[in-house]
Amino acid sequence: MRSLEAELATAHELDVSELADAVETVGFECTRCGACCTADDDEPHTATVFPDEIRELQATDDYDWRDVARPMPYGLTEGADGPEGETFEWALQTDDCGDCTFYEETDGVGACTVHEDRPLICRTYPFSVALGGTSQPMGEAVEREGMVRAHECEGLGRDIAREDAVEMARALKERAIRELEEAIAVRDSYDPVDAEGGVVVHDSEGAKRPDGTSL
Template sequence: MESLEAELERARALDTDALADAVESIGFECTRCGACCKATDGDDGEEPHTATVFPDEIRDLQDAGDYDFRDVARPMPYGLTEGDDGPAGETFEWALQTDACGDCAFYAESDGEGACTVHDDRPLICRTYPFSVALGGTSQPMGETVDSAGMVRAHECEGLGRDISRAEAEELAAALKERAVRELEEAVGVRDNYESVSPGPGEVVVHDSEGAKRADGTPYTAGNDGDSR
């Protein structure tokens, strides 16, 4: 397996024209169905929407809408255990916050059409859905891979296969490259800044590229009295 640094160099060397060609050949037009923003059916019932968001994207969304940290993001659920006091343990990275139904907190629906209430400030994973780049160390959005062209993978979405303009394909390609680079930079940062901790009962610790944090985004210090849930 290639090192994260090697994959990062590959991401930085991606040809956006080639990515745009791939996107154009697959085709895409958003139908505003909202499927990519909603909870999904899982083996154990509804699974909350999970979309990775970078620390600086969280701050950008906070600034854009005067939101509290927890209005925007929640700990990535993978690796956490559910106890009497709620989730606990260690996890890596952040996910966009969800509402009581498990849908993205920024998703709104009217007359059967979905809309993003922070569209201009939405994270890169939302800007690039339903596409990803086939590089190790990068994340895949929700949905199985159903098509591919060159380095580009397309994930389940009813908007695939529709005509897309060259300008829109180029915009998506630029965002795809930026996301691949950012994901790998974040992965390197997480690795380099990781310090093992021992969360207490009911404590959640999130490791991101800026270090260990509590669920409210504040730096984690063992034994402090912050609200960890």
């Protein structure tokens, strides 16, 4: 298994033009169906968001940290007073239906209320880069073209303009680098913390409470 540092070096060397070729070959156009922003089979929406992205979203409308993000549920257990344990990522906050809190729908057409400031995971969906240490959003890939993986989405296979493919490719490279940098920082700074019946989130900035404050 290659080290995270080796994968990061590969991520830095990714050719944007080649990534764009792959995106163009697969094809994609957002249909605004909302499937990538809403709960799936009663499972709440989970999209990874970096600490600095949370702060950027906070600034859009004076949101509190918990308005924007929640501890990623993976690894947590249900205790007597709610979730408890340690987790290693933040997820975008969800509403009572399990949908992304920033998603709204009108007459069957979905929209993101923070579209210009949406996280990299959202900017790049339904694509990801096949490097160890990077995430596969919403399950396994349904198509693969070189280093680029395409995940289930009704918008796949549609024509995409070259400039849009290049923009997607740039975001894919940035996301791959950021995910690996985050993983390395979490690994290097991790120190087990007694959650005392609560939740601790370990991110690249250290251990935090669910409200984003440092421990």
